[in-house]
Amino acid sequence: MSEQKQQWGSRLGVILAVAGSAVGLGNFLRFPGQAAQNGGGAFMIPYFCALLLLGIPIGWAEWTMGRYGGRKGFHSAPAIMGVVGKGRVARYFGIIGVLIPLGVYFYYILIESWCLSYCFEYTRQLFGLTGLGIDAQAPIADQAKVAADFYDNFTGAKFDGVTVQGGLHESVVFWALTFAINVWFVYRGLSKGIEAFCKWAMPAMAVCALIVLARVLTLPANDAAPDQNVVTGLGYMWNPDFAALKDPKAWMAAAGQIFFSLSVGFGVIINYASYMKRKDDVVLSGLTSSATNEVFEVGFGGMITLTSAFIFLGAAGTAAAVKGGSFSLGFKTLPIVFAQMPMGDLIGALWFFMLFLAAITSSLSMLQPTMAFIEEAIGVGRKLSTTLVTLVSLIGSFWVLWFSKDAVALTTIDDWVGTFLIVVLAAVQVICFGWVFGVDRGLAEAHEGAQMRIPALFRFILKFVAPAYLIVAIVMFCKDAMPGMIANLGASPVARNTMILIGAVIAGLMLLTYLGEKRWRAAGLDVDGERGPDDVAPKR
Amino acid sequence: MTTLGWIFMSVSLTFVWVLCLWCFKRVLSAPSEPPKQVEDFHSA
Numbered sequence: 001m002s003e004q005k006q007q008w009g010s011r012l013g014v015i016l017a018v019a020g021s022a023v024g025l026g027n028f029l030r031f032p033g034q035a036a037q038n039g040g041g042a043f044m045i046p047y048f049c050a051l052l053l054l055g056i057p058i059g060w061a062e063w064t065m066g067r068y069g070g071r072k073g074f075h076s077a078p079a080i081m082g083v084v085g086k087g088r089v090a091r092y093f094g095i096i097g098v099l100i101p102l103g104v105y106f107y108y109i110l111i112e113s114w115c116l117s118y119c120f121e122y123t124r125q126l127f128g129l130t131g132l133g134i135d136a137q138a139p140i141a142d143q144a145k146v147a148a149d150f151y152d153n154f155t156g157a158k159f160d161g162v163t164v165q166g167g168l169h170e171s172v173v174f175w176a177l178t179f180a181i182n183v184w185f186v187y188r189g190l191s192k193g194i195e196a197f198c199k200w201a202m203p204a205m206a207v208c209a210l211i212v213l214a215r216v217l218t219l220p221a222n223d224a225a226p227d228q229n230v231v232t233g234l235g236y237m238w239n240p241d242f243a244a245l246k247d248p249k250a251w252m253a254a255a256g257q258i259f260f261s262l263s264v265g266f267g268v269i270i271n272y273a274s275y276m277k278r279k280d281d282v283v284l285s286g287l288t289s290s291a292t293n294e295v296f297e298v299g300f301g302g303m304i305t306l307t308s309a310f311i312f313l314g315a316a317g318t319a320a321a322v323k324g325g326s327f328s329l330g331f332k333t334l335p336i337v338f339a340q341m342p343m344g345d346l347i348g349a350l351w352f353f354m355l356f357l358a359a360i361t362s363s364l365s366m367l368q369p370t371m372a373f374i375e376e377a378i379g380v381g382r383k384l385s386t387t388l389v390t391l392v393s394l395i396g397s398f399w400v401l402w403f404s405k406d407a408v409a410l411t412t413i414d415d416w417v418g419t420f421l422i423v424v425l426a427a428v429q430v431i432c433f434g435w436v437f438g439v440d441r442g443l444a445e446a447h448e449g450a451q452m453r454i455p456a457l458f459r460f461i462l463k464f465v466a467p468a469y470l471i472v473a474i475v476m477f478c479k480d481a482m483p484g485m486i487a488n489l490g491a492s493p494v495a496r497n498t499m500i501l502i503g504a505v506i507a508g509l510m511l512l513t514y515l516g517e518k519r520w521r522a523a524g525l526d527v528d529g530e531r532g533p534d535d536v537a538p539k540r
Numbered sequence: 541m542t543t544l545g546w547i548f549m550s551v552s553l554t555f556v557w558v559l560c561l562w563c564f565k566r567v568l569s570a571p572s573e574p575p576k577q578v579e580d581f582h583s584a
Contacts, residue, residue, distance in 0.1 A: 012567065040548075044548055048552075231541050238546075287563055291563045299557060
């Protein structure tokens with residue numbers, strides 16, 4: 001049996017798919033909070049430095065490594081890292097590039113289903129039906145309680161297993177629906193599934209964002225507090241506080257935001273780029289997908305979220321919402337804001353639909369790396385790889401759905417896989433690119449078919465600055481965050497068992513890597529990257 | 541909103557929008573090549 005090889009249908013398609021993978025909830029909910037807490041407008045100085053010195057160059061390295069690996073016949077992070085990193089050590093580190101998207105998918109699909117559900121509730125309200133049940137005439141404290149109760153009940157934040165006990169809970173319906181939509185599009189393949197969806201979803205997301213932005217920027221001042229208006233709301237977000245820049249944490253926060261926002265070190269770009277042809281441009285394509293992500297983050301996220309919150313909740317209320325984190329801001333605070341807003345139900349529906357699109361374009365990219373890995377490790381077709389990945393992700397996602405109390409399972413995976421391992425993988429990738437593969441050879445490879453040249457300064461950045469930054473980031477993470485994460489494991493059996501689940505996934509991926517390596521060697525592929533760039537995968 | 545706030549916001553928005561539009565203009569003005577279909581090794 002043979003199948004059509006996976007391939008992108010167009011260059012615009014791959015750019016929008018990578019941009020779609022990068023644009024997620026963090027653009028709209030995390031970025032404004034980070035900026036407001038770290039100097040407001042002044043935060044943009046370290047933010048843009050990090051974009052130019054870290055995000056874009058590391059992205060270029062990933063695009064280049066992916067395309068190079070694809071030419072050698074590989075599409076998975078372990079195999080490609082083995083080629084670029086020239087050996088088994090890099091290959092086994094490459095497992096992280098499959099674990100991250102798969103592990104993050106376990107909980108991300110759940111958050112995605114919340115967005116769909118909230119969109120549904122606002123649509124119901126549009127037609128005069130009961131939705132979230134927030135009464136705009138009630139005191140703000142009562143509205144906050146209603147919004148929090150709805151969120152807690154819907155997500156099962158108070159008890160484990162509550163969403164899957166006592167009948168069919170609404171959240172399970174949306175979770176299953178979201179899961180099915182993702183599997184359907186991924187099964188259809190790169191071109192007909194992911195690319196086709198992103199080519200429609202990204203412009204739709206931009207239209208929704210523009211409508212919500214227009215609504216926010218034309219909001220009247222708060223009647224009860226006339227100094228809470230659009231201009232002061234923008235000021236809350238953008239007025240610079242240069243003193244904040246003296247704190248190194250502001251610079252680390254900016255780099256962290258860029259890093260996670262652009263999806264570098266996530267295992268997705270390297271997989272997506274592997275389906276490109278040798279003469280396909282990666283330099284301009286990488287820059288374009290990064291720039292698209294920045295428009296959604298700075299242009300929309302930086303203008304909408306906190307401005308609207310400030311007008312209705314004031315400085316204290318907005319600050320409290322930001323401190324509560326992204327989930328609190330998105331699912332507890334913004335519903336209160338929409339309740340006060342003229343045309344709030346329509347804007348709420350559009351906002352959560354936009355968040356759903358942002359989430360699904362990201363989650364679609366999370367399954368593809370694992371499917372590609374299974375297909376090339378054990379030589380199965382799309383149907384079987386889809387079935388296997390669906391089974392594994394169903395178990396993992398159900399685990400997070402069941403152990404919903406205080407989001408312990410979700411937080412554990414996010415801390416260890418979705419945060420720590422991303423920095424580790426990026427460090428491994430940039431060291432392999434700059435030091436093992438060779439930065440000059442890497443840049444020459446990047447320039448194959450490139451529509452623009454990478455400035456010479458980036459040679460120094462890729463070889464020295466990016467690895468040094470990432471190593472410092474890992475050390476700081478181990479010093480600041482790791483003790484708390486380990487303490488959580490000691491205190492919570494759910495957290496410990498979640499780590500066992502992650503360990504089981506890692507063991508499975510290691511077994512697949514072992515089997516794959518034997519298979520690739522038998523097929524005569526350049527498994528350890530010992531041959532030159534002109535040695536391509538044999539016709540098979 | 542202070543004057544510096546307006547400046548930081550304007551510069552940031554201008555930078556991201558101009559960069560994005562410039563990139564897409566270059567991408568869309570490049571000639572595209574239709575994809576070729578080839579047989580896949582990885583399928584059994």
